[in-house]
Each structure stands twice: as C-alpha cells, then as structure tokens.
Amino acid sequence: MASVHLNVRPTAALNKTESAAQGRYRAGLQIALLKNHIHILTKRVLFNMHSDPRELGQFIPAHYHANMLNDETRMRGFQEAIDYLVPEGARVVELGGGTGVLSHFAAQRASKVWCVEFNPDLIKTASVLLPQNTRGDRIELVHANANDWLPPEPVDVVICEMLHTGLLREQQVNVIHNFKQRYTAHFGGPLPAFIPEACLQAIQPIEQDFVHEGFFAPCLQFQSPVTQQARSQEKGPPTVFQAFRWDENIPMNCSFDNALQVDRDGRVNAIRVITKNLLAIVEDQQRSIDWHNQYLIVPLPQPIDVCAGDKLAVSFSYAPGSPLTALTQSLDVQRMAQYASNALTAEN
Numbered sequence: 001m002a003s004v005h006l007n008v009r010p011t012a013a014l015n016k017t018e019s020a021a022q023g024r025y026r027a028g029l030q031i032a033l034l035k036n037h038i039h040i041l042t043k044r045v046l047f048n049m050h051s052d053p054r055e056l057g058q059f060i061p062a063h064y065h066a067n068m069l070n071d072e073t074r075m076r077g078f079q080e081a082i083d084y085l086v087p088e089g090a091r092v093v094e095l096g097g098g099t100g101v102l103s104h105f106a107a108q109r110a111s112k113v114w115c116v117e118f119n120p121d122l123i124k125t126a127s128v129l130l131p132q133n134t135r136g137d138r139i140e141l142v143h144a145n146a147n148d149w150l151p152p153e154p155v156d157v158v159i160c161e162m163l164h165t166g167l168l169r170e171q172q173v174n175v176i177h178n179f180k181q182r183y184t185a186h187f188g189g190p191l192p193a194f195i196p197e198a199c200l201q202a203i204q205p206i207e208q209d210f211v212h213e214g215f216f217a218p219c220l221q222f223q224s225p226v227t228q229q230a231r232s233q234e235k236g237p238p239t240v241f242q243a244f245r246w247d248e249n250i251p252m253n254c255s256f257d258n259a260l261q262v263d264r265d266g267r268v269n270a271i272r273v274i275t276k277n278l279l280a281i282v283e284d285q286q287r288s289i290d291w292h293n294q295y296l297i298v299p300l301p302q303p304i305d306v307c308a309g310d311k312l313a314v315s316f317s318y319a320p321g322s323p324l325t326a327l328t329q330s331l332d333v334q335r336m337a338q339y340a341s342n343a344l345t346a347e348n
Contacts, residue, residue: 078195080279093192100139115141115142116149147175157194173252174321201276206268220328236312255318256316269299271333312335315331316331
C-alpha cells in the first residue's frame with residue numbers, strides 16, 4: 001500500500017469549564033449507556049436483529065440519503081475517485097446503491113453499471129432519479145440483498161459505501177468479504193478493483209467538554225472531521241490500530257491492546273475514533289483521495305489526570321458491524337503506572 005498519513009485537523013483550545021465530581025460523571029455516563037443499550041434491545045425486538053436482513057445497514061431511510069447528497073466532501077471525494085479508477089467502457093457494480101448517485105458517477109465512464117439496493121423505498125427513489133440524469137440508461141437497478149447477489153459476468157470495479165465510524169453498525173466488511181468469496185468461486189480471478197481502496201482507523205486521547213448550557217451529558221457524540229472542534233482538546237496524537245486494503249485480506253475483528261502517548265498535561269475523559277477511507281490511491285502522485293467518517297467521541301467511565309510524557313494502556317475488541325455498545329463495553333483505558341510514577345518523580 002502506498003504510504004499515506006493520517007491527518008487530524010487541529011482543534012481550537014478548550015475553554016475551561018467547571019469540573020464535575022467523579023460520582024456525577026460516572027452516574028451520567030451509566031445513564032447514557034443504559035439508554036443506548038435499551039435502544040439496541042428495542043431494535044432487536046422490533047426487527048429480529050440476528051436474522052432480519054434490514055440489519056445489513058441497507059435500510060437507512062431516504063431522508064438520510066438526502067443528507068449524504070448534501071455532504072460536499074463525500075460527494076466530491078467519491079466522484080474524483082470514481083473518475084480515477086473506473087476505465088472507459090468498464091463494467092461496474094455498486095453494492096448498496098441508495099439513491100444511485102455513485103452509480104451515476106460511474107456511468108459517466110462505464111458502459112454498464114449494476115446498482116444493487118435492498119431497500120424497496122430506495123429502489124423506487126433511484127428509479128425516478130436516475131432516468132433524469134446523464135447516462136441513466138447505462139444503469140440497471142437490481143432489487144437484491146448485497147450478501148447474496150453476483151453480477152451476471154465479471155466486472156472491473158465494485159463500489160460499496162456501507163461505512164460507519166469504527167466500521168461499527170453497517171455491514172461493509174461482511175458484504176465485501178462475502179462478495180469476494182462468492183465472486184472468486186464463480187468467476188475465478190482476478191478480483192475487480194474496489195472503491196474505497198483502503199481503510200485506516202485510529203484512536204486519540206482527548207479532553208471533551210460534555211457540559212451543554214450547564215447540562216452535563218457525557219454521551220457518545222459525533223464530530224465533523226472538516227471543522228475545528230472547540231469542545232475537544234487533543235491530549236496526544238492519533239494512533240493507528242487498523243490499516244488494510246479492501247481487495248486483500250479483510251480483518252474480521254477491530255481490536256487494540258497497546259499504549260497511547262500523552263503529550264499535554266490535563267485530563268483524558270474520552271477517546272476519539274477516526275475512520276479514514278482511502279477512496280483511491282494515486283500512487284504516481286504519492287497521494288490518496290480521502291473521505292473521513294464523522295469522528296466518534298467515546299466518554300470514559302472516569303476521567304484520568306495525565307501529564308505530558310504519560311502513556312495510557314488502551315484495549316478493546318469487537319466484530320465489524322456490531323452496535324456501538326460493542327466498543328463501549330469492551331473499551332478499557334488505564335494510566336500506565338510506570339509512566340505515572342516517572343512523571344511524579346520528575347515533578348519532585
């Protein structure tokens with residue numbers, strides 16, 4: 001894989017807020033996690049989580065897809081990557097096509113595009129939108145489960161955007177893994193190119209302001225990766241815990257059991273999860289066309305006082321596509337004793 005740096009935008013300094021007692025902090029977090037757990041259990045009852053195909057992540061409501069269309073960073077990134085990776089006259093598959101916009105981008109160069117979507121509402125939406133756009137006649141809408149479907153012939157490129165921060169919730173890993181196995185068994189090699197081409201994941205220790213107009217709420221939060229975050233103060237650099245290409249072996253577990261570096265005094269009360277999607281790797285220019293999922297802020301059960309030079313022992317493990325609670329319940333963060341004692345000795 002070409003060498004690609006994981007860049008995190010610097011954030012504005014965090015304004016000092018009134019500290020809360022640790023007991024209040026723990027109680028607030030427990031309530032937030034309990035509510036999230038109840039939400040997950042409710043979804044399991046309503047939708048039969050372990051067997052219902054809607055848990056593929058392909059039943060996102062249409063109005064959320066409108067938000068995706070308004071995400072200029074996402075749209076421009078995918079358009080540039082598709083223009084770069086789809087050859088003229090290519091045969092292309094999009095798995096989880098939604099409104100069909102990525103298939104539309106591909107159809108400007110490809111001779112044939114199969115746009116596979118499982119949500120019947122989105123099939124109806126795409127069937128109305130695509131004919132109104134250039135070269136919509138090159139796109140065949142397919143109402144099918146992406147975990148079962150194969151194209152009628154070998155293809156050059158596969159596009160799939162079933163992505164969530166941390167590779168949680170949505171089922172991109174399982175869908176691509178299954179597609180590659182079935183495609184190879186049916187057609188042999190080589191595999192098509194994949195968009196995105198690769199994935200980098202990292203975590204970062206931060207101090208997060210969880211007080212909102214006087215209301216203390218240490219809850220899971222999402223952040224825009226393209227704007228400064230005045231409520232977040234970075235306490236150390238991002239540390240990559242996963243890097244892979246989608247056309248190679250895909251890890252079926254997201255895990256970390258190592259140390260995070262602290263380079264600023266203060267306290268760490270949250271971990272930021274960063275998922276960087278390398279939509280296309282432009283090797284001759286030593287760059288990549290990137291799109292970040294929103295950052296995920298995971299509050300810790302208790303804040304940890306830290307000094308520059310400390311290290312935090314961090315561990316977690318979950319299966320891709322799992323609910324957010326799979327990360328929060330497996331996450332453990334501790335200040336490493338040898339570094340803490342060294343810092344105290346230096347102060348004395």
